[in-house]
Amino acid sequence: MSPTLMWFRSDLRIHDNRALAAAAHRGPVIAVYLRALPHWQRHGHGANQLDFRARGVAALETALRGLGIPLLHRDIDDFGEAPETLLTIARETGAGRVHFNREYPVDELARDAAVIEAFRAAGLEARGHHDAVAFAPGELLTGKGDYYGVFTPFARAWHRQLSAERLALADTPPPQASIGIESDPLPALPALADTPIDGRQWPAGEEAAADRLERFLRFRARHYANQRDFPAIRGTSELSPYLALGMISWRQCLQAVLAKNDGSLAEGDAGLTAWVNELVWREFYRHVAVGFPRVCRHRAFQRHTEGLAWRDDDAGFRAWCEGRTGYPIVDAAMRQLVATGWMHNRLRMVTAMFLSKHLLIDWRRGEAFFLRHLVDGEFCANNGGWQWAASTGTDAAPYFRIFNPTTQSTRFDPDGTFLAEWLPELAELPVKARHAPPRDLLGGSDYPSPIVDHKAARLRALEAFKALKAD
Ligand SMILES: Cc1cc2nc3c(=O)[nH]c(=O)nc-3n(C[C@H](O)[C@H](O)[C@H](O)COP(=O)(O)OP(=O)(O)OC[C@H]3O[C@@H](n4cnc5c(N)ncnc54)[C@H](O)[C@@H]3O)c2cc1C
DSSP states (O other): OOOEEEEESSOOOSTTOHHHHHHHHTSOEEEEEEEOHHHHHHTTOOHHHHHHHHHHHHHHHHHHHHTTOOEEEEEOSOGGGHHHHHHHHHHHHTOOEEEEEOOOSHHHHHHHHHHHHHHHHTTOEEEEEOOSSSSOTTSSOOTTSOOOOSHHHHHHHHHHHOOHHHHOOOOOOOOOOOOSOOOOOOOOOOOOSSOOOOGGGSOOSHHHHHHHHHHIIIIIGGGHHHHTTOTTSOOSOOOHHHHHTTSSOHHHHHHHHHHHTTTOSSSSOHHHHHHHHHHHHHHHHHHHHHHSGGGGGTOOSSGGGGGOOOOOOHHHHHHHHHTOSSOHHHHHHHHHHHHHSOOOHHHHHHHHHIIIIISOOOHHHHHHHHHHHOTTOOHHHHHHHHHHHTTOSTTOOOTTOOOOHHHHHHHHSTTOHHHHHHOGGGTTSOHHHHHSOOGGGSTTOOOOOOSSOHHHHHHHHHHHHHHHHHO
16 A cells, blocks of 8 residues: 555644544555745744744654654745645655645635645545534534524534534554655754744643643633633633644543533533533634635625724834733733733733724734734634624624723732733732822833723724714
């Protein structure tokens, strides 16, 4: 049997990997990794994730070595080169086919279609597997046969139709006999425009991911429903970077939940079921990307919002990016993002709403800034989250519901611990004052006054949205 190429992309693991299991089933496997740094950078991925990805590939190579599977590494400029690069590898190694796990944004679908076509034209086989989702996009549709544009009915259908088969873990390939091909040495990550954050914050690879899942389930999951909204508490799993690059699978997460929750995903422990719901959100946004591909083209999900009069405000945008808006909860969150490559979900909502509503700055600028910094930067979830906050997306926050950042701060960081951690200049203030520091208490500190007035900014956003309705 000729060897099979296993093309790894955002599925950097050997356990529960559907494409890898299927490839190994056919005989010897040669792993391939195409590193397209210029392409990723052009698409806005920043140094933090590129570094995490590179470390994830190194961990994958070690794991593959344990199975006797060589990893061939190629640098390309653009994924347009993928078909020819993979075909060349197939010719050089005598491989008869390529397997990969599907990815769903428009460009990735086009890239994979081109690979399948090129292999077919060359008389070879190319197979994409649905691994990152329980249901392939198109499998869950409304009664009218449309893609869901609202989460709750999607989640209901998801739970109703989920079967043991969909949740079954894929086999880990057994070690294979040598096929006389050596792994390529992995090239170091070249210097990038931004310096990545210290990688020790996010150790890469399957072992690190499994360890995080284990600790989350053991210590935090049962309190998740009550604690997940409080950024000063480590109440969430912090698995998003690992899920985004496939160092752990959603099935592994849910199997662990089943084991802890008497075999149920929808009922039982409130913390565990709330957590499952977040994993369903992750899948929902992938279906949205396929069902409503305009969202992948920088377009609004809600078409009528496309005419919104966003403001050109470079100074405001800079203040937001740098955590200098004068709204402590916004500033603390933005500093957390830049320093750690991660931001708490509650604060992603608060900061995204602040940019798109209080500053009335186009959400796409914020989306791009997040992608540049997030270790977990993932198109579907990021786009979904931003469009939700800007009231242009699925399940959009009604435009008139605009978070008051100070109220969010007092509610979700009641003792100001998170604020003190990220804004040391406010740490000495009495707790109440940290949420909205009065100028006279700031002494010599250069902490800025609010760059907009909440009430006035709210009215301005409401007017902009109302004008849309009048169109
Ligand atoms: C403006 C905005 C931008 C976002 N950008 C991203 C992004 O680029 N990448 C990303 O993975 N998530 C994104 N999210 C979703 C969410 O904030 C993160 O997934 C979550 O904060 C990650 O922390 P965690 O792993 O501790 O999550 P947990 O609370 O432990 O949740 C478990 C997993 O479920 C998934 N998940 C949780 N919430 C959501 C959600 N709202 N939408 C989709 N999936 C979710 C993630 O994979 C997460 O790891 C964004 C949300 C908003 C509001």
